[in-house]
Amino acid sequence: MTSAATLLSDVFGFDAFRPGQQEIVEAVTANENVLAIMPTGGGKSLCFQLPAMMRDGVTVVISPLIALMRDQVRSLQEAGVGAGALTSGNTPEETDAVWEGLEAGTLKLLYMAPERLASGGAMSKLKRVGVSLIAVDEAHCVSQWGHDFRPDYLRIGELRRNLNVPLAAFTATADAETQAEIVEKLFDGTQPQTFLRGFDRPNIHLAFAAKNKPRDQILTFAAARKGQSGIVYCGTRAKTEGLARALNDAGLRAIHYHGGMEAEDRRIAEARFQQEDGLIVCATVAFGMGVDKPDIRWVAHADLPKSIEAYYQEIGRAGRDGAPAETLTLFGPDDIRLRRSQIDEGLAPPERRAADHARLNALLGLAEALKCRRKTLLAYFGETEITCGRCDLCDSPAEVFDGTTAVRKALSAILRTEEWFGAGHLIDILLGTRTDKIAARGHDGLPTFGVGTEYTRAQWQAVFRQMMGHDLIRPDPERHGALRMTDAALPILRNEAQIILRKDSIATAAANRRPAV
Numbered sequence: 373m374t375s376a377a378t379l380l381s382d383v384f385g386f387d388a389f390r391p392g393q394q395e396i397v398e399a400v401t402a403n404e405n406v407l408a409i410m411p412t413g414g415g416k417s418l419c420f421q422l423p424a425m426m427r428d429g430v431t432v433v434i435s436p437l438i439a440l441m442r443d444q445v446r447s448l449q450e451a452g453v454g455a456g457a458l459t460s461g462n463t464p465e466e467t468d469a470v471w472e473g474l475e476a477g478t479l480k481l482l483y484m485a486p487e488r489l490a491s492g493g494a495m496s497k498l499k500r501v502g503v504s505l506i507a508v509d510e511a512h513c514v515s516q517w518g519h520d521f522r523p524d525y526l527r528i529g530e531l532r533r534n535l536n537v538p539l540a541a542f543t544a545t546a547d548a549e550t551q552a553e554i555v556e557k558l559f560d561g562t563q564p565q566t567f568l569r570g571f572d573r574p575n576i577h578l579a580f581a582a583k584n585k586p587r588d589q590i591l592t593f594a595a596a597r598k599g600q601s602g603i604v605y606c607g608t609r610a611k612t613e614g615l616a617r618a619l620n621d622a623g624l625r626a627i628h629y630h631g632g633m634e635a636e637d638r639r640i641a642e643a644r645f646q647q648e649d650g651l652i653v654c655a656t657v658a659f660g661m662g663v664d665k666p667d668i669r670w671v672a673h674a675d676l677p678k679s680i681e682a683y684y685q686e687i688g689r690a691g692r693d694g695a696p697a698e699t700l701t702l703f704g705p706d707d708i709r710l711r712r713s714q715i716d717e718g719l720a721p722p723e724r725r726a727a728d729h730a731r732l733n734a735l736l737g738l739a740e741a742l743k744c745r746r747k748t749l750l751a752y753f754g755e756t757e758i759t760c761g762r763c764d765l766c767d768s769p770a771e772v773f774d775g776t777t778a779v780r781k782a783l784s785a786i787l788r789t790e791e792w793f794g795a796g797h798l799i800d801i802l803l804g805t806r807t808d809k810i811a812a813r814g815h816d817g818l819p820t821f822g823v824g825t826e827y828t829r830a831q832w833q834a835v836f837r838q839m840m841g842h843d844l845i846r847p848d849p850e851r852h853g854a855l856r857m858t859d860a861a862l863p864i865l866r867n868e869a870q871i872i873l874r875k876d877s878i879a880t881a882a883a884n885r886r887p888a889v
């Protein structure tokens with residue numbers, strides 16, 4: 373039998389496997405059930421095409437994307453591999469030719485749209501032609517939670533049971549819920565051998581900074597990269613326009629982009645960004661889907677993204693060409709408040725909301741990370757064997773301190789005022805500042821009044837932000853955003869757990885303000 377490595381170079385003309393491909397090919401070849409999670413563009417197709425070519429019988433490939441199936445069939449045929457497709461786009465003659473090829477044993481790969489599984493007789497015909505492997509592309513389409521749910525994907529489990537052959541499922545969606553649903557629906561709940569590979573984008577430098585005059589932070593970051601193409605993601609439409617103006621005023625070239633623009637204006641903005649060198653686009657997340665520009669040198673977030681997955685996807689638009697690219701994500705208490713309230717005020721069912729809070733927490737954990745950002749990010753996706761050296765925390769480790777006492781003092785201020793106040797007022801209490809509001813409420817009589825003078829106001833703001841980042845406190849939308857303690861804070865309150873905080877967020881943010889050019 374020809375080896376996978378030989379086929380890789382002889383048939384596809386590639387010298388080496390991409391990360392993960394070889395192990396996945398080996399597991400599929402060894403007839404294991406496999407779930408492989410790789411990012412888009414990571415090279416999933418080869419992971420079923422090579423094993424298909426190396427085994428007897430036909431490999432059925434289920435895919436929801438007709439254009440993609442046709443592309444793959446064409447290139448396999450050009451490479452001399454027997455392949456055909458059954459889709460709604462076929463002419464009757466094409467369909468007949470595919471079935472003939474299957475009966476005659478000349479096809480190694482049969483691509484099928486999932487709805488074809490519903491058509492009468494497909495199952496029994498497939499049984500007759502000797503299928504030896506099922507490959508499922510875009511396997512997350514089986515998940516009812518996701519945005520791409522395809523009811524016909526639910527028939528795949530039945531196909532697997534009927535044919536009684538191994539199944540290899542592929543997806544780029546890494547979250548745990550979707551994975552669990554794939555295992556449930558495609559593998560009847562028996563855990564397949566699972567691979568999660570290739571999520572690291574080593575050329576992308578990762579950095580976060582606490583907001584401190586955020587417009588200046590973005591201007592400085594962009595000015596230091598003058599002449600390079602970059603994206604600034606903004607939380608609101610108005611901000612895309614305001615920031616683009618500020619960048620232009622600072623002598624950079626910037627345009628804005630958001631979903632509220634006319635379709636034609638959006639198209640022009642996309643085309644300009646695609647074609648012009650060194651243009652900056654200030655955009656909402658509406659921007660990026662259709663953009664395939666390999667030399668985006670940087671991505672900045674003027675506001676915190678909505679989840680760790682969204683963050684990963686948005687920074688992933690930088691450096692597609694493999695050359696070094698930079699990112700900077702700004703975050704502050706207002707972002708956390710906004711993102712939490714978007715989740716709380718959404719219409720999702722309670723379990724879904726809890727999961728969304730968890731995804732936001734994962735991103736906040738990354739923002740407040742004490743050690744390597746890349747390791748923290750990829751650990752979330754389940755990828756552990758990572759070397760970094762290209763993130764702000766590897767460049768200069770965070771200065772930390774034991775924040776347990778500070779956090780307990782802050783919690784005490786929150787509890788003694790019965791969870792009805794925001795950080796500003798709570799810090800006034802801790803610092804012993806006699807404002808009118810303090811006097812009016814009699815808060816200068818609290819035992820907590822003035823117990824926090826060892827820190828400045830800015831340092832207390834950093835402590836409160838980090839407490840939100842660690843999900844020890846949450847703003848309550850029903851109390852005008854007043855901070856309330858979560859259960860996660862109980863062990864610290866009871867002195868059963870310690871907490872380490874970053875010292876440097878505020879100082880670093882201030883240093884970043886100095887213009888680099």
Ligand code: ADP
Nearest residue numbers: 386388389390410411412413414415416417418
């Ligand atoms: P996915 O389905 O994971 O999004 P594809 O299978 O379409 O990705 O592969 C993405 C691109 O990478 C394709 O152009 C493919 O030819 C190329 N590719 C895949 N594996 C390799 C490899 N080992 N070496 C070089 N290029 C590869």
